[in-house]
Amino acid sequence: MKKAKKLLGLLLTMVMMMSVAITAMAEDETYSITINNSAEGHTYEAYQIFTGDLSTNEDGGKVLSNIVWGSGVSEAGQTALGDAAAKAETLKTEADAKAFAKEVAPYLTTAAGSASTVTDGKYVISVLTPGYYLVKDQEGSLTGDNDAYTEYIVRVVGNVEANPKSDVPEVEKKVKDINDSTDDDMTDWQDSADYDIGDSIPFQLKATLADNVSSYTTYKVVFHDTLSKGLTYNNDAKVYIDGAETEGFTVTSTVNADGTTTLTVSSDDVKSLDAGNNSVITVEYTATLNENAVLGSAGNPNEVYLEYSNNPNKSEAGNNETGNTPADKVIVFTYKTIINKVDGEDKPLTGAEFTLEKYNKETDEWKAIAVVKNDEGTTFTFSGLDDGNYRLTETKTPAGYNTIEPIEFTITAEHDVLSDNPALTSLRGNETTGEITFTSSTTEGSLSADVVNKAGSTLPETGGMGTTIFYILGGLLVLFAVVLLVSKKRMSCEK
Incomplete structure (x- = not known):
């Protein structure tokens, strides 16, 4: 009999996947379970699994004797599970x-007690x-939220307090x-970058799993990544x-009607791939900045959210309930001159x-970016x-004008590299050779x-001072020729 009492004492102090502090109190007619540090949005229910005679042993522990099935287990469950006292053993x-x-969870039938809402991080189930x-979250209460169901809590009443265990x-x-x-x-991983169209850009998705993956039978992980x-x-x-x-x-990967691309990286059970509590799953890939890139401060935002198993009580293969994390964003900027x-x-x-042209340090050469012709335009x-x-x-130089010397300049940009919503904060252009002055618009x-x-230089027109000298010289030469001719004729006559 003493052995049976010790075994029942152990049973009554077990914690189902949670740490529990039991407050020893005098037995009252009714009792309560207080769930500490409970997040908003959780609605807990208590189901009486066993009932019997509750007493306190000489060590202060709670002992339940004369055990029978409680009101929270259906008749079908009682039949399927067998004798209550034998099951407790x-x-x-x-x-x-x-x-x-x-x-026992599939056979739960009627919740017991009177529940309250969360107040100051406490949720009390009384009477x-x-x-x-067995205490659990109400079914369907966390659909789609970034939250996880609390693992089943199995507690005896006297008045007890419990610290629920759930993680996302x-x-x-x-x-x-x-x-x-x-x-x-390259830089370390950060929240923004800028690139030329045609460049290949490295991206990383990183998920840090919950600290109770081991409590799940299977654990589903899906990265939902959207590329602009x-x-x-x-x-x-x-x-x-x-x-x-x-x-x-x-x-x-799927290209959507709006031109974005959805990249999905998924596993129905990362535990089978040796992932465990707090494991880090990383996805790395590249994407090319194309001609549809948005210029300026709006940039090219890209987001990922994680879908994950969030109910350790129902996590058999093909039966995973899931939640979604908030989305995390990076932005790629690009500019124009x-x-x-x-x-x-x-x-x-x-x-x-x-x-x-753009200078590339790795190859130590100038590479042509683009040739732009605009015979009829000026921009x-x-x-x-x-x-x-x-x-x-x-x-190509407009007719009648001098060709300019090549102009070298630097584009400098600053943007938030660690931010939930990175912004382009400045954009500047500065000449290094030649004459050019830039006006900047970060928005555009x-x-x-x-x-x-x-x-170019032009020849003087008729009547200008430059041609007059030629006319004078020409006239003098003609006059000199006439004088010379007359002189020769006189000399001939005198002979």
């Missing part, structure tokens, strides 16, 4: 209690008669940056679990052609530029400047 460890909680209770993963998206005119290496229409996915995603590459994920061709009087000038736009060093060359992502062509 099998619960010798915490693992046994965990398994029993899931076994409970003596017994052994986190996800973040990052991008790397480089100024290829000046830098040798200015980015083309390069079909090169790689997935890592705690730093080791894995091929256990399914990767799909606008050249206005004018004459020496600042009047628009047609008939020019320009080539823009030349070079879109999709990164920060860096550039050279503008006039490859533009640097505008006038480039002046000066007219």
Whole structure:
């Protein structure tokens, strides 16, 4: 009998996947379960599993004797599970209690007690008669939220307090940056970057799993990543679990009607891929900045959210209830340079052609970005530029004007590199050779400047001082010739 009482005492103090502080109090007619540190949105229910005679042993522990099935277990459940006292005898460890909680859960029928809403982080279920209770979140109460169901709580009443155990993963998206005119290496992972159209951009998705993955039978993880229409996915995603590459994920990409791309990276059970509590799952891929890229401060935002298993009490294969994290965003910026061709009087000038080149430090050479012709117009736009060093060359000059010397200039941009909503904070253009002055607009992502062509030298017109001297000299020569001719004739006559 003493042995049976000790076993029942152990059973009554077990905690189902949570830490519990039991407050020893004198037995009252009814009792309460207080759930501490409870998040808003949780609605808890208590189901009486066993009932019987509640007493306190000599060590102050609660003992339930003369055990029978409680009011929270259906008749079908009582039949399927067998004798209540015999079932209680099998619960010798915490693992046994965990398994029993899931076994009895399908047969829960009527919630007991009077529940309250969360107040100051406490949720109280009161007016409970003596017994052994399974406490859980109300079904469907957390649909779609960034929250997880509390693991089943199995408690005996006297008055008790419990600290619920539930956890959710986190996800973040990052991008790397480089100024290829000046830098040798890329930056660390950050929240914004700027690139030229045509550049390949590295992205990273990183999920840190919940600290109770081990409580789930299977654990589902799905990255839902959206690339703006200015980015083309390069079909090169790689997935890592705690730093080791894995091929256990399914990767799909879909181009949507609005031009965006949805990238989905999923596994129905990361536990089968050796992921566990607090594991880090990383996805790395590249995308190319394309001609649809948005210029200026609006940039090209890209977001990811994580879908994850959030009910450890129902996590069998194919039966995962899931929640979603908030989305995390990065932005890729790109810019444009606008050249206005004018004459020496600042009047628009047609008939020019320009080539823009960018210096690449790795190859130590200038690479042509674009050639822009505009025979009838006077404005030349070079879109999709990164920060860096550039050279503008006039490859066709308006007739009657002198060709300008090549102009070298630097584009410098600043943007938030660590921010939930990164912003473009400044954009500047500065000449290094030649004459050019830029006007900046961060909103449009533009640097505008006038480039002046000066007219060539012209010959003096008729009647000008320059031709008069030729007329005078010509007249003198004619006169000299006449005098010489007359002199010769006189000399001939005299002979």
